[in-house]
Amino acid sequence: MPGVGSVVKNQRAVNAIVQRFQRCMSSRTAVMSFGDGNHGALGLPTSLMGLGVDAYEPTRVPSLPPDITSVTAGHYHSLAVTSQGQLWAWGRDLEAQLGRGLPSPRDSWNEPKRVTGLDQVNVCSAFASGVISAAIGDDGSLWVWGKSKRGQLGLGERVMEAVVPSRVGALAGEKITKVALGWGHALALTEDGKLFGWGYFADGRLGSITESLETSPLESASNNQEPSSSSLEAAEKLVLEGMAKENNMPIVWEPSLVRDLHCIEVVDIACGLDHSLILCGDGTLLSCGSNIYGQLGRENQDIGLFPVDLSFRPMSIAAGLDHSLAICQVPSSDVIGGAAGIITWGWNQTSQLGRGEPENIPLGVEGLEGEIPVSVAGGRVHSIALTSKREVWIWGCGKNGRLGLGSSCDEPEPILLDSVEGCEVLQAVSGFDHNLLLIAE
DSSP, X not given: OOOHHHHHHHHHHHHHHHHXXXXXXXXXXXXXXXXXXXXXXXXXXXXXXXXXXXXXXXXXXXXXXXXXXXXXXXXXXXXXXXXXXXXXXXXXXXXXXXXXXXXXXXXXXTSOEEOTTOTTOOEEEEEEXXXXXXXXXXXXXXXXXXXXXXXXXXXXXXXXXXXXXXXXXXXXXXXXXXXXXXXXXXXXXXXXXXXXXXXXXXXXXXXXXXXXXXXXXXHHHHTTSOOOTTTHHHHHHHHHHHHHTGGGOOEEEEEEEOGGGTTOOEEEEEEOSSEEEEEETTSOEEEEEOOTTXXXXXXXXXXXXXXXXXXXXXXXXXEOSSEXXXXXXXXXXXXXXXXXXEEEEEOOTTSTXXXXXXXXXXXXXXXXXXXXXXXXXXXXXXXXXXXXXXXXXXXXXXXXXXXXXXXXXXXXXXXXXXXXXXXXXXXXXXXXXXXXXXXXX
16 A cells, blocks of 8 residues: 555646646636536537537537636536636526526526625635535635435535525534535545545445444435336335335434544545545545445445555546546556556446446556546546546547537547647536536637
């Protein structure tokens, strides 16, 4: 297992590259989107694409300020932060996750609009799940809005709705630097390396944040796939049983310290649909939650927080729906101390791992030799990476144009997104079925 110095050094190397990108940014930026347009998450006008129409190649999102500094993709909606600390949102708004007060009409979902209620907050970063959005102020305050019956808002006992941004009071004494959101659970990382969790904690996806660890009655057995005719009756029975138990769901309603990590510094976090990844300062990568697809990357099948069986040095982590990704220091004959590479594990139905079997063992993505990844992200069944050359590589399921390659074809290995070749790509992120690129102009 790598020591503190090597992990911190590698993480700083990646951060340095990202910072150089930011310093090189011109005063103007643009956001491009591609993929599934059904929920308006692409932000493209009805007159151009038609509401719900997919974009098979990166297309500029109009109506945004020219000083966007970062973008975030929720499962079905999108967020963008400006240099002035403003936050813009577009996409699905059934749960008021766009911060427009009451849920907005569907025909306006694709129109980027400024989030209301954050006028006194200088937003420095934003995060999103399928049903809520979150923003961090430059003072480390955490703000949330949307609807979640699984406690993902973290606003207190049985608070399931916030139609405008509300501060998470339980974290008022902490300086939050990053948030990771699953479907119903949430993690927050503080400036001094503490980790808080809240929301739905079945399958131990929050570690041992409570005294009891329970198996999910619904999500972990649903497989996220359409059931075959032979299993339809059993699947329907499972759903009905799970719904009947929802009133007694295991929920932590306010942020609580993850007790497993007492006196352990955490440096990065990521959440999939129902699993979590936690990178510690000593180089240990931990996982917890559902492991039905091998997304925990470990032989230890116990419920709770345990190390991933990773033989590489992790520098940053990410999670798709049910697959996991990490940028690691990997052996290289050309680079002293090793080069950066992408390691994946978990669900691989449409090649979102970018490699072959075995899926449950962390292994390197094929076809990226000679490239230095600086960020990686996972969607429902695809993945996207940004390299030090500011090039975008993408792989997995091509349905609805989510690979941006002009077709619906799947790609089993990373392929260059050549339509933005030559552009200064500053950021590449993925929602479930759509992607956002931040481009310097």
